[in-house]
Amino acid sequence: xxxxxxxxxxxxxxxxxxxxxxxxxxxxxTVDGEIVTNAVVRLGYAHRGxxxxxxxxxxxxxxxxxxxxxxxxxxxxxxxxxLGLERLAxxxxxxxxxxxxxxxxxxxxxxxxxxxxxxxxxxxxxxSLFMYSWRDRETVxxxxxxxxxxxxxxxxxVLGGVKCDIDIVxxxxxxxxxxxxxxxxxxxxxxxxxxxMFLQRTRGIGVMTRLQAEVLGVVGPTARASGVxxxxxxxxxxxxxxxxPVRVVCEEKGDLEARFVVRINELFESYRIIRLIxxxxxxxxxxxxxxxxIREGETVSRVEAPRGELxxxxxxxxxxxxxRIKVRTPTIxxxxxxxxxxxxxxxxxxxxxxxxxxxxxxxNDRMIILERSHAKQEVWSWERxxxxxxxxxxxxxx
Amino acid sequence: xxxxxxALTIATEFAENWLWTTETARPxxxxxxxxxxxxxxxxxxxxxxxxxxxxxxxAISGLDLGAEVDEFELLYHFCIAAAxxxxxxxxxxxxxxxxxxxxxxxxxxxFEREISEMFGVTVIGLRNPEHLYLPDxxxxxxxxxxxxxxxxxxxxxx
Numbered sequence: 099x100x101x102x103x104x105x106x107x108x109x110x111x112x113x114x115x116x117x118x119x120x121x122x123x124x125x126x127x128t129v130d131g132e133i134v135t136n137a138v139v140r141l142g143y144a145h146r147g148x149x150x151x152x153x154x155x156x157x158x159x160x161x162x163x164x165x166x167x168x169x170x171x172x173x174x175x176x177x178x179x180x181l182g183l184e185r186l187a188x189x190x191x192x193x194x195x196x197x198x199x200x201x202x203x204x205x206x207x208x209x210x211x212x213x214x215x216x217x218x219x220x221x222x223x224x225x226s227l228f229m230y231s232w233r234d235r236e237t238v239x240x241x242x243x244x245x246x247x248x249x250x251x252x253x254x255x256v257l258g259g260v261k262c263d264i265d266i267v268x269x270x271x272x273x274x275x276x277x278x279x280x281x282x283x284x285x286x287x288x289x290x291x292x293x294x295m296f297l298q299r300t301r302g303i304g305v306m307t308r309l310q311a312e313v314l315g316v317v318g319p320t321a322r323a324s325g326v327x328x329x330x331x332x333x334x335x336x337x338x339x340x341x342x343p344v345r346v347v348c349e350e351k352g353d354l355e356a357r358f359v360v361r362i363n364e365l366f367e368s369y370r371i372i373r374l375i376x377x378x379x380x381x382x383x384x385x386x387x388x389x390x391x392i393r394e395g396e397t398v399s400r401v402e403a404p405r406g407e408l409x410x411x412x413x414x415x416x417x418x419x420x421x422r423i424k425v426r427t428p429t430i431x432x433x434x435x436x437x438x439x440x441x442x443x444x445x446x447x448x449x450x451x452x453x454x455x456x457x458x459x460x461x462n463d464r465m466i467i468l469e470r471s472h473a474k475q476e477v478w479s480w481e482r483x484x485x486x487x488x489x490x491x492x493x494x495x496x
Numbered sequence: 497x498x499x500x501x502x503a504l505t506i507a508t509e510f511a512e513n514w515l516w517t518t519e520t521a522r523p524x525x526x527x528x529x530x531x532x533x534x535x536x537x538x539x540x541x542x543x544x545x546x547x548x549x550x551x552x553x554x555a556i557s558g559l560d561l562g563a564e565v566d567e568f569e570l571l572y573h574f575c576i577a578a579a580x581x582x583x584x585x586x587x588x589x590x591x592x593x594x595x596x597x598x599x600x601x602x603x604x605x606x607f608e609r610e611i612s613e614m615f616g617v618t619v620i621g622l623r624n625p626e627h628l629y630l631p632d633x634x635x636x637x638x639x640x641x642x643x644x645x646x647x648x649x650x651x652x653x654x
Contacts, residue, residue: 142629150640150647185524315552315603327497334500334526334578398527398573398580400554411557411571426555430606 107135110445112483114143123457125437125448132444132490137437141430152423157183157392158257160420165251167425170213173199173206174403175425176255178410181336182399183257186414187392193380195259196338201375202245202254203337203401204368208279209238210404210456211361211368215286218358218453222299223488227289234282237275244268259385269376276369283365290358298491300354304439304451307352314435317428318406320455323360324352330402337401342374354454361456391418403428405456429457446487498549500578504528507550507581514541531584538585539595542572546600551576553597556607558615560589560643568592568615587617596621614641 113124122143128136148167152160165176177199184191191199212235219227239249246252246262254260290296306316311324321328330336331344347363349356394416401408406428415421432455439451504526511520511530518541519531532538545551551574559569572583587594596619597604608619609628616639619625627634638649 138624140628142627142631145629147640147647150645312552313602315601396523398524398582400575400580407554407575409555409573411555411573413559422557422559424555424557426607431603434603434606 129445134440134443137440139437152420156418170210171403172251173202178399178401178408180255182397182410182412186395186397189258189386189388191259192383194382195384197375198260200338204372205242207368207404209235214456221449221453224296241275258388280369287362303354303447304454305353315431316435317431319360320432323349323356325350330400330407342371357454446490449484503576503579526578527580529582535594553601558611562643593618615639
């Protein structure tokens, strides 16, 4: 009998491809009935060898390459790189440039968090929240386009400063947009904490205690939703953050609901910081001159991306090309928590737990159910797994 | 909350009173580099940092020091407040190996798998030593972040 039980273990491969989400990843999930008993992750489907590629390009060209690591948090990659390199070259970007960097970074955080809100709502089957939040996100995208000329890879940074200034008309547009967004955000906070159907998908699901969060090494809003006070903007203020101090948003419960509340409350914090910057934008130049060759040395640059701590290690050998650039993105820290958190949960909760960390990858196209005893094979699309999640909960509670 | 300067002072004191000789350096105001003389020191010193609650493992960077030196350097970055405490460890380029930190810090797994496949460093005690980023059919003796890696190898195979 025992042997047969072992044979009937279900292995559910999910991924790697899905056109709706940004990057591909693969999960191999072992289930006992509906309950997940083990999960393994495999990454690298979008590995483009950028760290290696930086070694063949000069410092200026690398800025544009590194900005393209991520299509959502492109600005923060460029900021981490510029700040590190400026420290190595002993060049300091002017205060106005630093303020504009932070301004764009906070606008980026708003668009990233709203994008996530939509994706996570969609995974829960709450498509009206998805559509409204994405409609409102367009407001931020327009602001970013208005400021920098681009919607996605803004290229606001140059080595030694920024390339775009901000005038009174643009500042007024931002103030007006923030009024609108603030009101909408209040509504979203109300929805995610009171909608009974939605709370069934989030409250008490994927709970990560503070100790677990520390052991698993998670970063960003995922850590802060478990009560870990970790925010580089407050711990190690960089760029203009010393002039505009950030209040760290934390929740104690550590479930999916807490992750929603943390990210939505961070939106309010971003609105506050943007207003502070616009009211008190330092005058002056936009950039300092940077040498083409950077003196020999090493530096570490840490910044707070929308998803958590982004870590850059830069080593220069005195030429116009880097010796080594190491990039550690926040998702790799958070990804390992998904495979641990999923264990013991319903298979139907997996899409939400994955969405909960705001993975900057995650695309799961088809899943294959292998029932080895009968050698039967069935292919599920991500759509069907998602639908399964929605129906599972709908059936139980209606 | 411990401040950056306090953390660096405790860490410096800890490293300088270590059982064996370690060198410490302050390359930047917020950074402390601790150079380990032997790979055997890695586990005890990491345990020491954990016991003293000196930060979390933020990243592991690998460096290829080139054919002349014929060594790799592994950098274990521990962060606390604005401080970055880096353990620097050199291992030979040929058949170099290092102990896994997973027993002490489970989140080290992803970083160690990356080091292992990108540089060809053997990480002893890794529960899942398979590829994390590179394809399953990646050539066995090709390590992309080594300085002598020739990208033409991939172009010819695809």
